Amino acid sequence: MSFGEPSKFRKYTPLVAVLFLLGGVVYAVRSLGVNTGYAPEQPIPFSHRLHAGENQIPCLYCHANADKGRHATVPSMNVCMNCHSVVANDKPTIQTLKKYYEEGRSIEWIRVHDLPDFVYFSHRWHVAKGVQCQTCHGKVEAMERIEQMQPLTMGWCVDCHRAKEASIECGTCHQ
Ligand code: HEC
Ligand code: HEC
Ligand code: HEC
Ligand code: HEC
Ligand code: HEC
Structure with missing residues (x-):
């Protein structure tokens, strides 16, 4: 734009302003409830890269309910102690783990993925149809800390269901 003759463009100013506002509103509505990128620090720095990646422990070894029910579930202390009663038990993090275990306490992991209660979802159907964990959760085996990779919005669910x-049908996910 030449500074000499701004009048040529001035008539578009209201249009540009309206488009800009609309864009803002659409963006705000689309991001409602979207937690993509959420990656809270956990009480113990548990690494999926180390366990599922480097040591190739299968997802289902720890998330044993993922092919059976609604929730994949996070493993109990017993599962950790299967290995850590011996493995790396001189490390401070593992000593903390052991202390929890001996006191009969469990670690309060901070939940990352969380659908609203009015949505009906189950891991079982998806795992049974061969949908990979990574399709919905990203490359977990490369993550030092778990991060939500997908928006988990209705549009996201419906796009894949169409494909x-x-x-x-509304009643499939809302009952
Ligand atoms: C050795 C046990 C272990 C293995 C193996 C493991 N996980 Fe996990 N997983 C955990 C623990 C413990 C947590 C909770 C702490 C955290 O979020 O890091 C967790 C959390 C998660 C979460 C986030 C849960 C939430 O709060 O929303 C996802 C998703 C997940 N795991 C997927 C996987 C996938 C996919 C694999 C295989 C590639 C896998 N895990 C392998 C132990 C394991
Ligand atoms: C079709 C998408 C999809 C697939 C495939 C999938 N997940 Fe999930 N996962 C989700 C959603 C959505 C949530 C949030 C569920 C909720 O809040 O009820 C979730 C939550 C979790 C959680 C948190 C605790 C729970 O169970 O709610 C873990 C752990 C997890 N997934 C692990 C896995 C593992 C391991 C696999 C593969 C065996 C897997 N997921 C496959 C979508 C998926
Ligand atoms: C199948 C065996 C196995 C299971 C089950 C397992 N781990 Fe591990 N874990 C390992 C191995 C192997 C290492 C790497 C040890 C090393 O590098 O010396 C490790 C390392 C760790 C470390 C890092 C230790 C450090 O400071 O270097 C933490 C923390 C940890 N595990 C926590 C957990 C938790 C929490 C659970 C339960 C949810 C769990 N592990 C379950 C095998 C396991
Ligand atoms: C990557 C693809 C994919 C994503 C993402 C996905 N789904 Fe699915 N979903 C499927 C497939 C495939 C089936 C199995 C359909 C069948 O059995 O024929 C299924 C089945 C279901 C069913 C059972 C339908 C029945 O047969 O009664 C429900 C409920 C469901 N999904 C809910 C959800 C919800 C809620 C989300 C989002 C949080 C979601 N799905 C995300 C692929 C997906
Ligand atoms: C494949 C699963 C799926 C289907 C099919 C589905 N929904 Fe949803 N719906 C969801 C999920 C997941 C959410 C929560 C996340 C969000 O708000 O985007 C949701 C949220 C909603 C909300 C609340 C929106 C908000 O912002 O709080 C309404 C209303 C709704 N759905 C209506 C419908 C109607 C009407 C249909 C049928 C035309 C339908 N849904 C079909 C998965 C589905």
Whole structure:
């Protein structure tokens, strides 16, 4: 734009302002409730890269309910102690783990993925149909700390259901 003749463009100013506002509103509405990128620090720095990546422990070894029910579930202290009663038990983090275990306490992991209660979702159907953990959770085996990779919005669910010819009736996910 030449500074000499701004009048040429001035008539578009209201239009640009309205488009800008609309863009803002659309963006705000689309981001409502979206937690993509959420990666809280956990009480013990548990590394998926180390366990599922480097040591290749299968996801289902720890998330044993993922092919059976709604929740994949986070493993109990017993599962950790299967290995850590011996493995790396001189490390301070593992000593903390052991102390919790001996006191009969569990670690209060901070929940990362969380759908609203009015949505009906189960891991079982998805795992049974061969949808990979990584499709919904990203490359977990490379993560030092768990991060939410997908928006988990209705649009996200419905897009895949359309593509895979799964049901998109309202009652499938809202009962
Ligand atoms: C040795 C046990 C272990 C293995 C193996 C393991 N996980 Fe986990 N996972 C955990 C623990 C403990 C947490 C809770 C702490 C955290 O978020 O880091 C967790 C948390 C998660 C979460 C986030 C839960 C939430 O709060 O929303 C996802 C998703 C997940 N794991 C997926 C996987 C996938 C996919 C694999 C395989 C590639 C895998 N895990 C392998 C122990 C394990
Ligand atoms: C179709 C997408 C999808 C697939 C496939 C999937 N997850 Fe999830 N996962 C989710 C959603 C959505 C949530 C949040 C569920 C909620 O809040 O009820 C979640 C939550 C979790 C959690 C937190 C605790 C829980 O169970 O709610 C863990 C752990 C987890 N997933 C692990 C896994 C593992 C391991 C696999 C593969 C065996 C897997 N997920 C496959 C979408 C998926
Ligand atoms: C199948 C065996 C196995 C299981 C089950 C397991 N781990 Fe591990 N863990 C390992 C191995 C192997 C290492 C690497 C040890 C090393 O590098 O010396 C490790 C390392 C760690 C470390 C890092 C220690 C350090 O400071 O260097 C932490 C923390 C940890 N594990 C926590 C957990 C927790 C919490 C659980 C339960 C949710 C768990 N582990 C379950 C095998 C396991
Ligand atoms: C990556 C693809 C994918 C994503 C993402 C996905 N789904 Fe699915 N979903 C499927 C497939 C495939 C099936 C199995 C359909 C069948 O059994 O024919 C399924 C089945 C279901 C069913 C059972 C339908 C029945 O047969 O009764 C429900 C409920 C469901 N999904 C809810 C959700 C919700 C809620 C979300 C989002 C949080 C979601 N899904 C995200 C692929 C996906
Ligand atoms: C495949 C699963 C799925 C199907 C099918 C589905 N929904 Fe949803 N719906 C969700 C999820 C997940 C959420 C929560 C996340 C969000 O708000 O985007 C949601 C949220 C909603 C909300 C609340 C929006 C808000 O901002 O709080 C309404 C209303 C809704 N759905 C209506 C419908 C109607 C009407 C249909 C049928 C045309 C339908 N849904 C079909 C998964 C689904």
